[in-house]
Amino acid sequence: MAELNFYSGTMDCGKSTLALQVDHNHRARGRVGRVFTSRDRAGEATLSSRLGLEVGAIEVTPELDFWHFVVDALTHGERIDYLVCDEAQFYTRQHVDQLSKIVDELSIDVFAFGILTDFRTRLFEGSARLVELADRVHTLQVEALCWCGERATHNARTENGEMVTEGEVIVVGDVEDDDPHRSAPSVGYEVLCRRHHRRRMTAAVARAVALSPDVLPFG
Template sequence: MTVASVLAPREPALAPVFGTLTLFTGRMGSGKSTLALQNAFNRTQAGRPGILLTSQDRAGEGIMSSRLGVTADAIEVDPSMDLAELVTARVPAGGFVIADEAQFLTPDQVEQLAWAADELGVDIDCYAIITDFLSHLFPGAQRLIELSDVIVPLQVEVTCWCGRPGRQNARIVDGEVARAGAQVAVGDTTETAAVAYRVLCRRHWRNGEPGPAHEI
């Protein structure tokens, strides 16, 4: 069943209102959540109505958090949630949706957000990493690449321990670069986390060299 068959578009306003689906992407540590929180603050300060979405944030359920210490309450998204219905009920035309950890959205949920941008005149900003610890695309991220009006690569420098550009979001288990496991395992970039992640260059990821142990 498609979104369009369930929900009818709203009546058009006197002046057309267009929404944009934008993907902001970068490696771990590139500042995605920080930018999401800043943009949410700026839009709220400007008087625009909107909602924040997150999924499996390291800080806990229903929280959007930056490693710089900034947090905000958000709606926790699970795979069964219909985002078209949510946006229809909560966000008027000209409003906004900011979705962090958007790589965890299902492809159907990405399509629902694209529908909301097109039919409801809502700006949708999604913040996501693209690939998992095995360097494979997350299904949600792949659909965002396919459907987004704009893709914005973040410019914050993220490097491997050797100084080369960071290319791979490596999962570290017992001091080793993981080569198997579930695609989604919530963790952080600190050595004390139950599941640790580290950005590596392609060479050191391929060779399984996580580098010296240290607090990141």
């Protein structure tokens, strides 16, 4: 039986690396698949990992219809055994509905990868629908860490090193470099534990506090 699998976690927990590994493992066993992504850090139509690996992919746009894409390929004699769908948080509800139909009607496995919540701690549309429909929801076991060393559970957007909680939902960026000698990007992302996300204490803010002669009253 084909299945719709959803692998989720915070940024920096290895989702894209696993997506690449899943594709490799299936291809190594003679299966034929298609790789999809949306707004990858490496640019359009590319699935990339922070480890430096990348493959060409099909860019998922609002206009893409997964069902029509797959049916058209099959009717032209192409073979498709599975789909790898990275950055699935950016997909629409309709995209996920189409993927579930592909699993049920065409018996094609779908492996979707994405983060659950945005920088406001609200579920992404695509991720919410995947949680509702997926046969299996997997929490990735490679834990991303907050700057304090605790398990990171929240994605934070930063501007010049400081956390922001308002703005456009989708702004493409990457997790910030933790090297204190390199300046933070104007817009970036950082993974934080819930406590420091609530306090809006990014790594840059924590460093500034540590260097300040004033004592910050933590409560």
